[in-house]
Amino acid sequence: MLTPIEEVKSRLDIVEVLSGYIKLSKAGSNFKAVCPFHSEKSPSFMVSPARQIWHCFGCGEGGDIFKFVMKIEGLEFGDALRNLAQRAGVILKREDPQIRTERNKLLDICRAATEYFRKNLEQNNEVKSYLKKRGLKDETIDEFKIGYSPDSSWDGLLKFLAAKNFQPQDIEKAGLAVKSEKNSTGYFDRFRGRIMFPIANSSGEIIGFGGRIFEGKSEGKKVKSDEAKYINSPQTLIYDKSRVLYGFDKAKIDIRKNNFTVLVEGYMDLIMCHQAGVKNAVAVSGTAMTRDHLQILKRLSDNIYFSFDMDNAGEAATKRAIDAALSEEFNIKVIIVPSGKDPADFILEHPDKWEYQIKNARGFMEFYFDNVLSKNNLETAQGKKDVSKILLLQIKKIKNRVEQSHWISLLSQKLKIKPEALEEEIAKIKTNDFLDSDSARQIVKENKQKPREELLGERIVACVLKDPKLKKDIVGLEIEPILCYPSGQLLSILQKAEDDLLEQIKEEAEHLLDYANQLLFSLDAMEEIESLEEEIKFCLKEFKIHFLKEQLNKISFQIQEAEESLDEKSLATLMQQFKNLSQELHQALDPLVTE
Numbered sequence: 001m002l003t004p005i006e007e008v009k010s011r012l013d014i015v016e017v018l019s020g021y022i023k024l025s026k027a028g029s030n031f032k033a034v035c036p037f038h039s040e041k042s043p044s045f046m047v048s049p050a051r052q053i054w055h056c057f058g059c060g061e062g063g064d065i066f067k068f069v070m071k072i073e074g075l076e077f078g079d080a081l082r083n084l085a086q087r088a089g090v091i092l093k094r095e096d097p098q099i100r101t102e103r104n105k106l107l108d109i110c111r112a113a114t115e116y117f118r119k120n121l122e123q124n125n126e127v128k129s130y131l132k133k134r135g136l137k138d139e140t141i142d143e144f145k146i147g148y149s150p151d152s153s154w155d156g157l158l159k160f161l162a163a164k165n166f167q168p169q170d171i172e173k174a175g176l177a178v179k180s181e182k183n184s185t186g187y188f189d190r191f192r193g194r195i196m197f198p199i200a201n202s203s204g205e206i207i208g209f210g211g212r213i214f215e216g217k218s219e220g221k222k223v224k225s226d227e228a229k230y231i232n233s234p235q236t237l238i239y240d241k242s243r244v245l246y247g248f249d250k251a252k253i254d255i256r257k258n259n260f261t262v263l264v265e266g267y268m269d270l271i272m273c274h275q276a277g278v279k280n281a282v283a284v285s286g287t288a289m290t291r292d293h294l295q296i297l298k299r300l301s302d303n304i305y306f307s308f309d310m311d312n313a314g315e316a317a318t319k320r321a322i323d324a325a326l327s328e329e330f331n332i333k334v335i336i337v338p339s340g341k342d343p344a345d346f347i348l349e350h351p352d353k354w355e356y357q358i359k360n361a362r363g364f365m366e367f368y369f370d371n372v373l374s375k376n377n378l379e380t381a382q383g384k385k386d387v388s389k390i391l392l393l394q395i396k397k398i399k400n401r402v403e404q405s406h407w408i409s410l411l412s413q414k415l416k417i418k419p420e421a422l423e424e425e426i427a428k429i430k431t432n433d434f435l436d437s438d439s440a441r442q443i444v445k446e447n448k449q450k451p452r453e454e455l456l457g458e459r460i461v462a463c464v465l466k467d468p469k470l471k472k473d474i475v476g477l478e479i480e481p482i483l484c485y486p487s488g489q490l491l492s493i494l495q496k497a498e499d500d501l502l503e504q505i506k507e508e509a510e511h512l513l514d515y516a517n518q519l520l521f522s523l524d525a526m527e528e529i530e531s532l533e534e535e536i537k538f539c540l541k542e543f544k545i546h547f548l549k550e551q552l553n554k555i556s557f558q559i560q561e562a563e564e565s566l567d568e569k570s571l572a573t574l575m576q577q578f579k580n581l582s583q584e585l586h587q588a589l590d591p592l593v594t595e
């Protein structure tokens with residue numbers, strides 16, 4: 001019988017699963033992509049449908065679908081298994097301790113709470129008719145699992161969840177209850193009297209909520225006293241606000257298909273957008289736009305359309321979001337919503353015109369230029385100075401030089417100022433005026449190269465696995481120096497192995513089987529290899545040279561020590577060893593000497 005892991009693997013195709021996160025393009029019998037785990041321009045991330053594994057030649061990461069989902073979603077193995085099992089339709093036994101984790105408990109609480117909120121909405125005609133008035137169809141309310149948290153009691157949700165055996169401490173950890181300040185053992189519901197928007201992670205599991213105040217008959221007039229119009233779940237173990245985009249789970253496929261993201265501001269904007277058929281839309285919820293948000297979107301497309309309230313283009317949050325997107329080298333467009341409405345209100349009135357607005361989105365710089373130019377008097381010296389100051393700062397942020405010079409020459413025409421003068425001004429702007437600490441993090445993320453002996457060992461393993469006849473070449477190989485690496489361990493197994501090499505690895509070191517498969521794949525993906533025999537010969541020679549050099553280094557160090565301590569006897573032995581090794585190295589390096 002298959003284990004749950006094997007069962008999941010057999011039902012899901014790696015290309016399909018990975019396509020949900022990154023843009024894959026065909027490359028021979030494999031697929032390639034820009035690696036989501038390190039920063040790169042040209043794709044070195046390869047996927048093998050035949051072997052059902054992936055490997056990045058840039059940063060060395062690789063593995064199966066589980067490893068990928070764990071890494072990209074930041075999950076533990078048990079959660080990745082649960083996530084993929086759900087997609088594969090494989091039922092896992094609930095008592096399996098591997099998947100009973102803290103995270104799952106919180107996910108269960110959020111799922112049950114969603115059910116509670118929906119049930120309450122079902123029973124509340126006032127809220128239902130309000131949602132209808134805002135333009136939401138029943139199917140949409142179902143699709144987004146919108147609900148209502150009643151304000152008839154302080155602990156309606158807590159009681160509902162207690163009946164399902166959830167502890168108040170865990171409900172608090174899930175962000176749904178707040179500890180009472182007056183009574184040390186008491187808790188109350190965080191959300192009361194609010195329309196509830198469940199927030200899902202990228203695989204559609206509910207991890208938090210946004211709650212919009214509902215005021216019944218006085219709705220739309222004035223917000224009650226000092227209560228916030230919107231409140232959100234706090235940051236929890238399962239809800240990392242800096243990485244979650246509202247609607248992403250429903251939008252990711254369409255973002256990739258359309259090759260752009262529509263970014264809106266609020267829950268209602270997003271939902272109306274999807275209802276109007278624009279399904280490649282996401283919203284930032286409960287936090288400002290972060291670099292992580294952008295990187296998640298960047299994996300799917302380089303193009304982003306902002307539909308933020310542009311009357312506030314000068315407003316700090318919008319400006320920062322756009323600047324961050326520019327520095328991530330997104331192509332940015334701005335969707336203009338006529339008469340300064342929210343997208344939600346505009347769509348309510350003109351559901352069929354929304355797509356037109358999107359098609360006619362304007363390039364960000366074009367939009368920003370017009371906006372700044374229209375607000376200043378270009379005839380005066382002061383006006384020209386102000387305009388150039390604002391626009392040059394923006395132009396400086398564009399990373400592409402050609403694009404940069406395009407905007408400088410346009411600005412020079414508008415202001416009737418020589419481009420040279422503008423070039424001079426732009427050179428004065430210091431780039432660190434707008435660089436932030438994120439660039440430091442980027443550097444840390446640069447890949448760590450494996451030591452050369454390990455890489456050579458990997459290549460040798462791959463050659464032998466690919467063509468078992470080559471096993472004869474490694475029989476006498478001195479592998480002691482690389483036994484500390486997985487490739488060294490594989491080599492020691494292969495040296496002794498009889499026939500089916502992969503089978504032998506599975507028997508002796510099952511944990512290395514995936515790794516061995518990856519090495520095989522990495523060989524497949526290297527197109528420049530013509531003959532495996534030549535390749536392994538080359539690697540073995542390099543391997544030998546590498547270790548001779550290492551040994552020579554070590555001995556010359558020992559010679560130095562022996563000289564300093566006047567140890568004549570050791571010195572003589574060491575000198576002899578040095579001479580022998582040098583000779584060996586000389587032979588290995590000289591292509592004319594046959595061994």
Ligand SMILES: [Zn+2]
Pocket residue numbers: 035036037038045056057058059060061
């Ligand atoms: Zn990589």
